[in-house]
Amino acid sequence: MDSITRVLAKELGPRNVRVNSINPGVTDTEGARAMDDYEQVANAMKALTPLGRTGMPEDIGLIAAFLASDEARWLSGEIIFASGGLH
Numbered sequence: 001m002d003s004i005t006r007v008l009a010k011e012l013g014p015r016n017v018r019v020n021s022i023n024p025g026v027t028d029t030e031g032a033r034a035m036d037d038y039e040q041v042a043n044a045m046k047a048l049t050p051l052g053r054t055g056m057p058e059d060i061g062l063i064a065a066f067l068a069s070d071e072a073r074w075l076s077g078e079i080i081f082a083s084g085g086l087h
Contacts, residue, residue: 002079009077018076020067025083027055050085 001021009019026045032038042054063082066072081087 005079006077013076018067018072020072020075020078020080022060022063022067022080022082023087024060025049025055025081025086027057027060029057045086048086049083053084055082055084 001023005019005021012019026032026042026049028042032042035041045054046052060082063080067075067080
C-alpha cells in the first residue's frame with residue numbers, strides 16, 4: 001500500500017490530485033468485533049500501544065476528513081499511521 005500511495009501521488013500530482021493513505025492500528029469496529037479472537041487481539045494490542053487503547057472509528061474518520069480538506073492541500077504521497085503510537 002505504501003508504494004502504491006507514493007507512485008500514484010507522483011503520477012496524479014500534475015493533475016492536482018492528492019493521494020495519501022491511512023494505516024490504522026487495531027480499531028474497535030463492528031467488523032473487527034465479529035472476529036472470534038477480537039478481545040484477545042485487542043487486549044494484546046492495548047498492552048503494546050503507548051496510548052493504551054484501541055482506535056475508534058472516529059479517530060480514523062477525523063484523519064480522513066482532514067486529508068480531504070483544504071488544510072491538507074500540501075500533503076500528497078503521505079502514509080499516516082494511526083495506531084496510538086505503536087508505529
